[in-house]
Amino acid sequence: QLQASGGGLVQAGGSLRLSCAASGRTFSMYAMGWFRQAPGKERELVAAITSGNSTNYADSVKGRFTISRDNAKNTVYLQMYSLKPEDTAVYYCAMHRTPYGGIWPLRSSDFDSRGQGTQVTVSS
Numbered sequence: 001q002l003q004a005s006g007g008g009l010v011q012a013g014g015s016l017r018l019s020c021a022a023s024g025r026t027f028s029m030y031a032m033g034w035f036r037q038a039p040g041k042e043r044e045l046v047a048a049i050t051s052g053n054s055t056n057y058a059d060s061v062k063g064r065f066t067i068s069r070d071n072a073k074n075t076v077y078l079q080m081y082s083l084k085p086e087d088t089a090v091y092y093c094a095m096h097r098t099p100y101g102g103i104w105p106l107r108s109s110d111f112d113s114r115g116q117g118t119q120v121t122v123s124s
Helices: none
Strands: 002-005 008-011 016-022 032-037 044-049 055-057 065-070 075-080 089-096 118-123
Touching: 002 089, 016 032, 016 089, 016 118, 032 065, 032 075, 044 065, 044 075, 055 065, 075 089
Parallel strands: 008 118
Antiparallel strands: 002 016, 016 075, 032 044, 032 089, 044 055, 065 075, 089 118
């Protein structure tokens, strides 16, 4: 199970830190990803981190978002800076389908076990 938290309302240019607590599988063995979905838009994989802490980002968030993980807490984080109105979406995390799976290229179909999301709203 995956449970995201930390969303909220923030002004453009602001920051938020999302967290996602995982249970069930052996967390440390799996790459994790952060997705977002805005109303009327397709789901987008914005960031991913491997079991070895390598990271990859979608162009839309590169340089503004940072993904990290704490295996002792079974938690993955998404630190978001310089937020824009177009970042408004429901954000949720997901676990890679296979142990020690890769994240190059970023591919939504590599992830399953999508958890409950958290709403991020960026006002202009």
